[in-house]
Amino acid sequence: MRTLPVFPDLRAFLDWTESRGELARIPDPVPVRHEMTAVQLASLRAGGPVLRFEAPVLDGGTRSAIPVVTNLFAKRERVAAGLGLTPDQVPGFGAFLAALRSPAPVEGMRDALSRWPMLRAALSTRPRVLSRAPVQQVEAAPDLSALPVQVPWPGDAGPLVTWPVVVTRPHGSEPAQVVRYNLGVYRAQVIGPDRLILRWLAHRGGAAHARSWARAGEPMPVAVVLGADPATLLAAALPLPETVSELTFSGVLRGARSELVPARTVPLLIPAQAEMVIEGWVHPGETAPEGPFGDHTGYYNAVEPFPVMRVSAVTHRRDPLYLSTVTGRPPDEPSVIGEVFNDLALPVIRAQIPEVRDLWLPPAACSYRIAVISIDKRYPGQARRVMMALWGMLPQFSYTKMLVVVDDDIDARNWDDVAWALSTRMDPGRDVMILDRTPMDYLDFASPLEGLAGKIGIDATTKIGTETSRDWGQVMALDPIHVERAAELLARRGLAR
Incomplete structure (x- = not known):
């Protein structure tokens, strides 16, 4: 099924896009407050490449040494590539995923052998746990103000982490039980050097896990993964059933087993090949007003209380990249991803x-x-x-x-x-x-x-x-033979488009 290489990390995917002329490096200093958003959206609406801002400017005029990568999935072709596919292969992969969810009974040895790709995909969901990992090459003091976090829109309340993969597990589970993990892409507002507000809605997996820890009266361990590999990013964004772990499912999308490593300060396993990880705890009942922020509706959302994450550690690669995006009235990057997910989900819908x-x-x-x-x-x-x-x-x-x-x-x-x-x-x-x-x-x-x-x-x-009680009208249509002949005639005369 896969025709593209496995992308074990964000850098491998960026190298692939650059080899195809689909990555542009921007050496100009660009402020992370508002101006970077304008560049992202203008490029996206022109069908542009992945953008790598080499000199992001923080509030106060300081240039960050951490490059910002945006518009990763701003074209359908790149979303499909993140799945290891060409766009025309997406529906077929959706049919494969539908079969993986509800496989038909095996009919004989030949049928069993023909299902090897499905078995291989199932095995790909089993993660490999490492003792050391690139994402932990550096452990820094919790200082979120040093990160080039965007302030996307003029009415936004402050810096907003927009491509976080938030890792949680329910109370009563063990760190090794990754099948019980949830990965979600939730908005994360920076409110201090060691504080984040996590905006997860009540029906999302992260919120359900938080309720389980709150009922036990215990703080919940959380990891916010920044700059994950394409399969992990897309698995976290997919509307998977509640019984399916995005972390294990990412192995199916990647075509290779996930590599995990124990977090330094919280009892969680985290993606080993990510660029950065913010570790911390969410304490029961501790909230802060989140927003307003520009949303996918094209409006600013109302200010509401959401859980606060107390940051206990930040780990990253020696030369990390910061992955970002912008959400607003379509077209934006999430709407492009949604178009591809539409085709991916169609076979599952047809099965029902x-x-x-x-x-x-x-x-x-x-x-x-x-x-x-x-x-x-x-x-x-x-x-x-x-x-x-x-x-x-x-x-x-x-x-x-x-x-x-x-x-x-x-x-x-x-x-x-x-x-x-x-x-x-x-x-x-x-x-x-x-x-x-x-x-x-x-x-x-x-x-x-x-x-x-x-x-x-x-x-x-x-x-x-x-x-109806009336006779229904007959749809008008030409004979297909005449349509074909007309096309041939126009083509011979150079009149066909």
């Missing part, structure tokens, strides 16, 4: 809802607020059944407030096609389903209640059986 032919989460709709689904429709009411199944399938879809279901002759990723289906196959009085007081991302300021909002499902499919 077989009639689904395609699903598109428009990036402009904050990557998940709207979904368009094409189905192979066979019976009345099928579109509504698909809506209910999708809303209840994964926690992430509970935040999708508009679903549009179309037939499989409609390109679900083409707004013109979808608009035609809406205008010719949907009646507002019959084909719109409204739900009230359902779970919603509290960052949705349009919702009347924080965390609760309505949902709308629109059936823009052809109506069949008892769904």
